[in-house]
Amino acid sequence: MTEGDRLDVQPVRGMRDYVGVEGAHLLSLLAVFWEQVALFGYTPCLTPLLEEAGVFFRSLGESSDVISKEMYTLLDRGGDPLVLRPEGTAGIVRALLSNRLHQDMPAHLAYAGPMFRYERPQKGRLRQFHQVGVEHFGDASPEADVESLLLSWRFLTAVGIAGDSCLQINTLGDPESRAAFRQCLIDHLTPVAHTLSADSQRRLHTNPLRILDSKDLADHQALIGVPSLQDFLTPSARDHFDRVCAGLKALGMPFEINPRIVRGLDYYVHTTFEWVHGGLGAQGTVLAGGRYDGLVRTMGGPDLAGVGWAAGLERLMLATFPPAPSPPCVVVMPEDEAPPFGAHQLADAFRHVGISAMVWAEGSMKKRMKKAAQRGIPHVVFVGQAPEHTGTVRLKIMATGQQYTLSPAQAVTVLTGGAL
RNA sequence: GCGGGCGUAGCUCAGUUGGUUAGAGCGCUAGGUUGUGGUCCUUGAGGUCGUGGGUUCGAGACCCAUCGUUCGCCCCA
Secondary structure, eight states, X not given: OOTTOOOOOOOOTTOOOOOTHHHHHHHHHHHHHHHHHHHTTOEEOOOOSEEEHHHHHHHHOTTSHHHHHOOXXXXXXXXXXXXXXXXXXXXXXXXXXXXXXXXXXXXXXXEEEEEEOOOOXXXXXXXXXXXXXXXXESOOSHHXXXXXXXXXXXXXXXXXXXXXXXXXXXXXXXXXXXXXXXXHHHHHHGGGGGGSOHHHHHHHHHOGGGGGGOOOHHHHHHHTTOOOGGGGOOHHHHHHHHHHHHHHHHHTOOOEEOXXXXXXXXXXXXXXXXXXXXXXXXXXXXXXXXEOTTHHHHTTSOOOOEEEEEEEHHHHHHHSOOOOOOOOSEEEEEOSSSOOTTHHHHHHHHHHTTOOEEEOOSSOHHHHHHHHHHTTOOEEEEEOOOGGGTTOEEEEETTTOOEEEEOHHHHHHHHTTOXX
16 A cells, blocks of 8 residues: 555454453453353363354255355365354364264363354344353253253353343254144245245245244234144153253243244254343344254264353343453552663562552653543552662552652552551 | 434534534643642644535535445344
8 A cells, every 4th residue: 555545444344343341341251151151060162263164054054044145255275165153053063073072971062252144233243243152962851951041041140131131942842843843834824925024935935933933913913823833742842841941940040931932043953042131122132042952963973962052242241231440450650761770670579469560651740640540540659760769669549649658568568458 | 135314533522594714522732730640721733524426606514326333124142
């Protein structure tokens, strides 16, 4: 670029920076997540952002929008098709197989990181967004669903929004139940297809179950009299769901059964659920997941059960308060223009006892003090080389304005709680 | 991908029916204050009015396109 041209300093559409308190907010949610999953015995499983395209084409199902039009695809220099991951589960399953973890069941894996979907950006919906999630492999019992749901509840509680959110659960049944219901739905709706919304007419061919999820009034009309998926459940699928619900009740978890909850990704079976936060508008689903017993097999592995969920950190950020900013406890200010003899040593002495410290050498003293007050820094230490200051520093308590002349060692002692 | 709103200084916003050198508050700069802040006063800097076209004697205001953002749909976390 030629001189005088200005670089376009905008981030890529739908992607953003997390600066200062926003960065701290994101990190604090991550900290809560890792703390909670550790309590449940999950181990971290961090996978690459790029996967071979087949990982997602195979797992997510071609009918889903995520696959058909939202993936960031690219060819690497060798000509291999790669995809920036649009979700976490497929990569985790790939990692499970790559690392032969399926030989040591059960596996409890947790992940966190950026995901990429080429969608129209909106509040709570970005093209690069961040998810945390858990996957539990090798346990087909309802107890695994209950435990995963309990973890989701603990996580949202620790983050502080469980009370403002509502857990909705449903069952899709086993593949047989689901296929039978799907056909029934098609049979019922095809004769009245012309009354459906344009979106649902399309869904009738791609993913009929999603019509149940429609917000369109005409669609609601058309669905009157259509049997429920519940009517198609096999006895064992029915029993699985009943036991999940019983487990949640026993734990005192609030939930409601919503027969219209249908996940968009094709791999889900049996239990499916969403935590919806009020007051986030159209992007209110803050955490969602379910059971995906066929997925590992679909991807070329053994027939392993799986259940898990993912949560969107950006949406959690909208629903929670950022942590209070934490300025350094003490700032060391050299008074002399000469090299700041001792300033770094003193700052490091504070750090050695766990007190955060910075050295500010630049600018007039007035400017530095003003900035210190602005940022809420509680303590300032002045160091200088004037003869009368030999061997001493001056510690100022910003809240009171009081200032004490001390030896460097005394200053450290005072801030660790020692007496003056 | 579809429909609507918005886009003026670092931030929050004014800008009269299109009419001279585009304003305020906060922030920033320098000072009033004898090496040191949070109040007050003064000083200075900072704007291709998102971008590109068009209409007009004249556009920050009107029209078109485009980019970004926002709300709804779609989708999903």
